[in-house]
Each structure stands twice: as C-alpha cells, then as structure tokens.
Amino acid sequence: MEYLKPSNLLNLIVSPGKVFQKxxxxxxxxxxIFLIPVIAALTTLFMPKVTEEALLxxxxxxxEDPQVQEATLKTLKLTKSPIFLAxxxxxxxxxxxxxxxxxxLIIVRLAGGEIDYKRALTxxxxxxxxxxxxxxxxxIYARVVNLNILDIQMDFKYFIREYLHVFAIWRYVLIxxxxxxxxxxxxxxxxxVTAVYTLITLIMPIVSMFTQDFTNFGxx
Numbered sequence: 236m237e238y239l240k241p242s243n244l245l246n247l248i249v250s251p252g253k254v255f256q257k258x259x260x261x262x263x264x265x266x267x268i269f270l271i272p273v274i275a276a277l278t279t280l281f282m283p284k285v286t287e288e289a290l291l292x293x294x295x296x297x298x299e300d301p302q303v304q305e306a307t308l309k310t311l312k313l314t315k316s317p318i319f320l321a322x323x324x325x326x327x328x329x330x331x332x333x334x335x336x337x338x339x340l341i342i343v344r345l346a347g348g349e350i351d352y353k354r355a356l357t358x359x360x361x362x363x364x365x366x367x368x369x370x371x372x373x374x375i376y377a378r379v380v381n382l383n384i385l386d387i388q389m390d391f392k393y394f395i396r397e398y399l400h401v402f403a404i405w406r407y408v409l410i411x412x413x414x415x416x417x418x419x420x421x422x423x424x425x426x427x428v429t430a431v432y433t434l435i436t437l438i439m440p441i442v443s444m445f446t447q448d449f450t451n452f453g454x455x
Contacts, residue, residue, distance in 0.1 A: 238254065238257070238263070238267065238360075238361050238364065239266070239267075239270075239364075243257070244364065247361075247364060247365060247409065251408075251409055251412045251413075251416075252412055252415075252416045254361060255358065255361065255409075255412055255413040255415075255416035255417050256416050256417070258354060258357045258358055258361060258413060258416070258417045259354070259416060259417035259418075262353045262354045262356070262357040263357060264332075264353065264356040264357040264359075264360040264361075267357075267360035267361065267363070267364070268329065268332045268356065268360050269329075271328060271332075271360070271363050271364070271366065271367070272324070272325045272326075272328035272329040272332075273325065274367055274370055275324045275325065275327075275328040275366075275370060276321040276322065276324045276325040276328075277321070278324065278370040278371075278373065278374050279317060279320040279321045279323075279324045280317050280321050281374045281378070282317075282320075282374060282377050282378075282382070282384070283377055283378060283381050283382055283383070284317060285315045285383065285384060285385060287312070289383060289385060290308060290311050290312060290315065290385070291308060293311070293385045294307050294308050294311065311385075315384065315385070332356065332359055332360060332363070333356070335359050335436055336352065336355040336356040336358075336359045337352070337355070338432060338435055338436065339355045339358065339359060339410070339414075339428075339432055340352055340355040342428050342431050342432055342435075343355070343414060343418050343420070343428055346420060346424050346427065346428050347420070347424070348414065348418035348419055348420040348424070348428070349418055349419040350417075350418045354417060354418070358410060358413035358414065358417060359410070361409070361413065362406045362407075362409035362410045362413060363406060365402050365405050365406050365409065366402055366403075366406060368402065369400065369402035369403075394440060394441070397440070398437060398440050407429060407432075407433050408429075410429055410432060410433075411425050411426060411428070411429035412425075414428050414429065
C-alpha cells in the first residue's frame with residue numbers, strides 16, 4: 236500500500252524521483268499489478284453497452300452471406316458483452332505488466348544498470364498508476380459521446396488516442412525517472428533506455444494498425 240499513499244500519488248506529479256527512490260529501497264508491486272487491471276476491467280463495465288440492434292446492423296453492413304451473418308452475430312454477442320470485455324481487459328492488462336517488465340529488465344541490464352525482475356515490475360506498476368485517471372476520463376468521454384466500440388477504427392487517430400495521449404506519455408516519462416532513480420544509470424543512459432523501451436512497447440500497436448490498414452485496402 237506504500238505507493239498508494241496520497242503523498243506518493245502527489246509526488247508522481249511533482250517529485251517522482253522520491254517515489255522511485257522507494258522502489259530502489261523496497262520493491263513492492265503485488266497490490267498494483269492486481270489493482271490496475273481491476274480498474275481497467277471496471278472501466279469496460281461503465282462503457283456504453285453495444286445493443287443487439289447495433290450488433291445486427293454492424294453485421295449486415297460488413298457481411299453479405301446470411302449464414303456467416305448469423306454465426307458472426309452470435310460471436311459478437313459474446314465478445315462484445317460487458318463481462319467478456321471486462322475479463323479481457325483484466326487479463327490483457329495483467330499480462331502486459333509482466334511482458335513490459337521483462338522488456339525493461341533486459342534493456343536496463345544491457346545498459347549496465349542494476350535491476351532484477353521484482354524491481355522492474357515495481358517500476359512499471361508504479362508508472363502505470365497515472366493511467367487510473369485516464370480510465371476515468373475515457374469512460375466519461377465514451378458516455379458523453381455515446382461511443383460505439385464497433386465503429387472504432389485502428390487508424391492513426393486511434394493510435395494517438397490510445398497510446399500517445401498525455402497520460403501514456405507521462406507514464407513513459409515516469410519509467411525513465413524510475414530507471415534513473417532505482418537502477419544506477421546516469422541521465423543519458425536512462426533516457427536511451429526509456430526511448431528504446433518506448434519504441435519496443437509501441438511496435439505491436441503499430442504493426443496491428445498497419446496490418447488492419449493493409450487488410451482493409453486489400454478488401455476494397
């Protein structure tokens with residue numbers, strides 16, 4: 236619970252180095268790697284629900300074969316249900332902690348820093364605390380505009396909105412601060428580690444975006 240104290244949450248904004256100094260002294264990630272996925276899951280439960288009528292309209296608009304329409308509709312009813320989306324959000328966020336932490340571990344070690352997997356997990360988990368207000372703001376936005384998740388396109392605007400918004404950028408900044416404060420690297424090496432980490436963690440979203448664009452182009 237150390238990192239959830241109001242003073243530490245405030246310091247993530249005004250003096251993040253103090254927070255990550257605690258990471259160096261006492262890595263403690265367990266609560267955070269469950270808390271943030273839970274909040275991500277709860278976010279989906281408050282998103283505007285996709286109605287059956289909207290699902291049917293989407294299927295008819297994108298698929299011509301009636302038999303395929305019926306099968307697709309059944310699948311969408313499951314995969315777009317709030318419970319399924321919440322479970323997926325929890326699992327994806329939870330797993331992403333371990334993958335991102337492993338990536339950070341390797342990069343820091345290659346740069347000559349002192350880090351173990353527990354410390355890497357704590358740095359990533361603490362940095363992700365800034366995503367909590369993002370989840371809240373996104374739900375508010377989605378409900379205000381009555382967002383239909385079926386209409387979301389993985390284009391450049393989507394990429395910026397999902398991966399390079401102000402909270403995501405601040406999360407990367409915090410990763411860099413954490414590496415500098417807790418891993419015995421100078422500012423230059425910490426900046427390089429952060430840049431490499433950022434590029435690697437953005438590779439899959441970029442590949443997914445271009446893959447969909449290519450698929451859509453090929454289908455026209």
